[in-house]
Amino acid sequence: MDQDIKSQLDRAKELLQELEKACNDDLQAKNVSGKIKNLSQEVLLKVRHLLDQSIYKFFEKHYLPNLSEKDKKSAKVYFPTVSKKEDLKSVFGRAKMGDLETNHQDFYRFIDSAQPYNQDYLWLKHLTNYASEKHIRLTPQTKTETKRVTVSRGSGSVSWGPGVTFGSGVSVMGLPIDPATQMPVPNNIAETKVENWVSFLFEGSDVNVLGLCKKSIEDGEKIIKKVLEFV
Secondary structure, three states: OOHHHHHHHHHHHHHHHHHHHHHHHHHHHOOOOHHHHHHHHHHHHHHHHHHHHHHHHHHHHHOHHHOOHHHHHHOOOOOOOOOOOOHHHHHHHHOOOOOHHHHOHHHHHHHHHOOOOOHHHHHHHHHHHHOOOOOOOOOOEEEEEEEEEEEEEOOEEEEEOOOOOOOOOOEEOOEEEEOOOOEEOOOOOOEEEEEEEEEEEEOOOOOEHHHHHHHHHHHHHHHHHHHHHOO
16 A cells, blocks of 8 residues: 555544544543544544545546646546436546546446445445535534433343333332432332443434544545555
């Protein structure tokens, strides 16, 4: 692999480790910090840049030497992420690689396979949404928390999540439920376990911040390596 690209990938992985720590710290503190926002933005922008760089290296080898000065200046070369199959050709047309499907069929087929209109690459759409070419901002994250309560007695157990409420005089597995707190009243008959499931999302979406960053690095690296095989 190109050493410059490799070093940037290594840096992206370091940023991911920092992001994981920041997420864990904020989950403990029940807070969404600016650090998470900044680190996630850095990760996504770096992967986006690396995808673009890998395509440019292909362009640089197979197309750039044969272009006129005018076409060299006007070529818009970046890794395509399109929602419709028919849009792929127009993207390569703007990159002055209009004959790609004919003259580099294997490469074209690979890029076609690695697009958001294929389910396995839907993450590319999210990457593009949150790390656009203008790199202006990252949508702030929100924190969602789901509480699940489990009451166990012997070999049996009963559990419930959000939306379940109990009135006065209700017992579960012999354990009275306090209607004020909606939690079991502790005693020596049954055991109560409360689990908190917490994730950080991009505001207005169900896209997990840490999950997208991990996916972008792991699958992005596979795409980059494959592209560079054609260089």
